[in-house]
Amino acid sequence: MNPFDYSFMVRALLAAVFTGFAAPAVGTYLVQRRMALMGDGIGHIAVTGVGLGLLTGQSPVWAAVVVTVLGAVLIELVRERGRTSGDVALALIFYGGIAGGVVVVGLAGGSAQTLENYLFGSITTVSVGDVWTVVGLAAAVIAVSVSFAPQFFAVCQDEEYARVAGLNVRAYSIAISVMAAVSVTVAMRTVGLLMVSALMVVPVATAQQVSRGFKATMAIAMVVGAAASIAGVLTSFYVNVSPGGTIVLLALAVFVATWPVAGLLRYRRERRAPFEAVTRLPHLAVPESHQHEHGADCGHSAVPHGDHIDYVHEGHRHAVHGDHYDEH
Amino acid sequence: MTGPTPVVEIRDGTISLSGRPVLRGIDLSIRRGEVVAILGSNGSGKTTLVRGLIGLLPWSRGEVRLFGRPLTRFRDWSRVGYVPQRTSAASGVPSTVTEVVSSGRLSRRRTLRRLGPADRTAVRSAIQAVGLDDRRHDVVGHLSGGQQQRVLIARALAGQPELFVLDEPNAGVDYQNQVGLAETLRPLVDAGSTVLFVLHELGPLAKLIDRAVVIRDGRIAYDGPPPAQAGRDDHHDHHIEGSRPDRVPIQSSALRTGPLPGWDGEWAP
Numbered sequence: 001m002n003p004f005d006y007s008f009m010v011r012a013l014l015a016a017v018f019t020g021f022a023a024p025a026v027g028t029y030l031v032q033r034r035m036a037l038m039g040d041g042i043g044h045i046a047v048t049g050v051g052l053g054l055l056t057g058q059s060p061v062w063a064a065v066v067v068t069v070l071g072a073v074l075i076e077l078v079r080e081r082g083r084t085s086g087d088v089a090l091a092l093i094f095y096g097g098i099a100g101g102v103v104v105v106g107l108a109g110g111s112a113q114t115l116e117n118y119l120f121g122s123i124t125t126v127s128v129g130d131v132w133t134v135v136g137l138a139a140a141v142i143a144v145s146v147s148f149a150p151q152f153f154a155v156c157q158d159e160e161y162a163r164v165a166g167l168n169v170r171a172y173s174i175a176i177s178v179m180a181a182v183s184v185t186v187a188m189r190t191v192g193l194l195m196v197s198a199l200m201v202v203p204v205a206t207a208q209q210v211s212r213g214f215k216a217t218m219a220i221a222m223v224v225g226a227a228a229s230i231a232g233v234l235t236s237f238y239v240n241v242s243p244g245g246t247i248v249l250l251a252l253a254v255f256v257a258t259w260p261v262a263g264l265l266r267y268r269r270e271r272r273a274p275f276e277a278v279t280r281l282p283h284l285a286v287p288e289s290h291q292h293e294h295g296a297d298c299g300h301s302a303v304p305h306g307d308h309i310d311y312v313h314e315g316h317r318h319a320v321h322g323d324h325y326d327e328h
Numbered sequence: 329m330t331g332p333t334p335v336v337e338i339r340d341g342t343i344s345l346s347g348r349p350v351l352r353g354i355d356l357s358i359r360r361g362e363v364v365a366i367l368g369s370n371g372s373g374k375t376t377l378v379r380g381l382i383g384l385l386p387w388s389r390g391e392v393r394l395f396g397r398p399l400t401r402f403r404d405w406s407r408v409g410y411v412p413q414r415t416s417a418a419s420g421v422p423s424t425v426t427e428v429v430s431s432g433r434l435s436r437r438r439t440l441r442r443l444g445p446a447d448r449t450a451v452r453s454a455i456q457a458v459g460l461d462d463r464r465h466d467v468v469g470h471l472s473g474g475q476q477q478r479v480l481i482a483r484a485l486a487g488q489p490e491l492f493v494l495d496e497p498n499a500g501v502d503y504q505n506q507v508g509l510a511e512t513l514r515p516l517v518d519a520g521s522t523v524l525f526v527l528h529e530l531g532p533l534a535k536l537i538d539r540a541v542v543i544r545d546g547r548i549a550y551d552g553p554p555p556a557q558a559g560r561d562d563h564h565d566h567h568i569e570g571s572r573p574d575r576v577p578i579q580s581s582a583l584r585t586g587p588l589p590g591w592d593g594e595w596a597p
Contacts, residue, residue, distance in 0.1 A: 153432040166405030213424040
């Protein structure tokens with residue numbers, strides 16, 4: 001049974017690959033701004049869009065794009081007003097979105113099954129028109145988030161600094177929110193609205209365990225996202241399970257798998273962190289006769305300490321001093 | 329008007345927050361090459377003044393000019409280097425020292441252009457100037473507080489600005505790191521940059537400062553030379569020379585410098 005023999009699978013895989021790259025790209029900026037759950041909120045709002053699409057007989061994807069983009073701009077303006085009340089205001093927008101969606105879908109005569117396809121993703125219902133919409137929008141999101149990376153990075157990292165550097169912070173912030181909205185709508189066909197946020201956040205969380213920089217985090221997250229999406233769609237072809245849930249579980253599995261690696265990296269980093277430089281240490285020679293010579297390959301950790309090196313020897317810190325070692 | 333254009337010029341400046349005028353009738357002119365400390369207690373309006381000056385807060389009245397241009401029409405932001413008050417330069421996603429400092433070139437780069445060789449050189453030499461060259465590929469969040477602050481200074485340096493604005497660089501920084509900060513900024517001052525500090529106390533930076541402006545209750549209470557020269561000789565900072573001033577817990581004391589005229593801030597007797 002070759003999945004590529006079925007045109008619906010080809011469409012689903014195409015949608016999944018582009019979604020898998022786009023969602024973590026935007027997700028990296030959201031995590032950087034400490035707004036990791038923004039995607040989840042937009043997912044709620046998208047339900048209203050889907051409902052309106054069904055009610056008016058328009059494409060639910062395009063209706064969701066319009067509604068979520070409006071919602072994202074609104075969220076951004078609320079956030080800009082002040083952080084304290086922003087939290088509650090966001091919750092109001094989110095719940096208004098999902099409640100409105102459930103009611104409107106009902107009015108449109110949609111069944112629970114219709115709604116479920118959007119909430120949990122469904123690879124068999126992706127139409128040809130949907131695929132081109134998804135691929136086009138996702139490609140646009142990827143292109144914008146990569147080409148304006150220095151600006152977005154500055155705005156997410158330190159908003160006030162970015163403003164003094166002459167950047168139009170509001171425009172870039174709104175752009176990030178709009179990209180998040182677009183990613184949510186493109187991902188809803190494969191991952192589903194309830195789990196779309198996971199595809200934006202989990203690959204980033206995985207990447208930042210092992211990476212050392214922002215660009216590297218984004219690149220690794222995009223690869224993890226795309227790989228999980230492809231694997232998830234293929235799995236749901238062979239086993240009758242929801243693609244959304246499978247994609248998210250696979251992404252989480254990668255996160256768990258990298259955990260020990262991250263622990264090892266952290267352990268090595270902490271062990272090699274320089275000891276604090278203190279000006280004058282009381283002279284304290286190693287009392288017993290010291291049998292071997294410390295050096296590059298003596299097997300003891302060499303740790304910088306101010307202007308010299310300490311060797312960690314059985315819980316002691318030995319520093320060379322003339323013909324003997326000092327306790328540091 | 330006579331003489332060269334002042335770098336900063338404020339006439340009758342007023343800033344209101346939520347309708348309350350918190351900064352009133354500010355007249356301030358800073359010439360090229362001056363090193364000025366804006367002093368005041370918490371809530372005096374010193375940070376408000378500086379934030380207004382760099383366009384982060386709107387002025388409700390008065391005339392404000394940067395490099396001779398009205399602030400509302402000022403676009404040449406590469407001439408201003410801002411070091412915000414921050415105890416940490418870390419953020420949600422790990423970023424390297426080089427990545428954060430590279431943001432300092434944004435005011436000079438055209439959108440959609442990649443970092444050119446000139447940008448890379450400026451970023452590298454800014455990191456070298458603050459003594460973090462060996463940490464340039466490290467994650468900012470893994471550095472100590474004093475080193476993170478130096479990253480933010482390097483970011484401002486990378487833009488090669490003419491006016492530096494540092495908001496409370498000594499806040500939450502121990503005495504030895506304050507000495508380190510003064511040493512980092514010394515070449516900048518010697519090169520003739522205009523520097524504007526917001527400070528709670530002068531501390532080791534006193535040696536760099538030409539002029540002190542004291543804000544009290546939203547007005548300028550004093551504008552003149554920094555306090556007593558005597559304060560400059562009793563710092564005993566010779567004992568840390570040659571060491572790497574980092575995280576050594578010797579607290580700075582406000583009592584090291586005498587009170588200023590017109591000052592009744594927190595450290596007055």
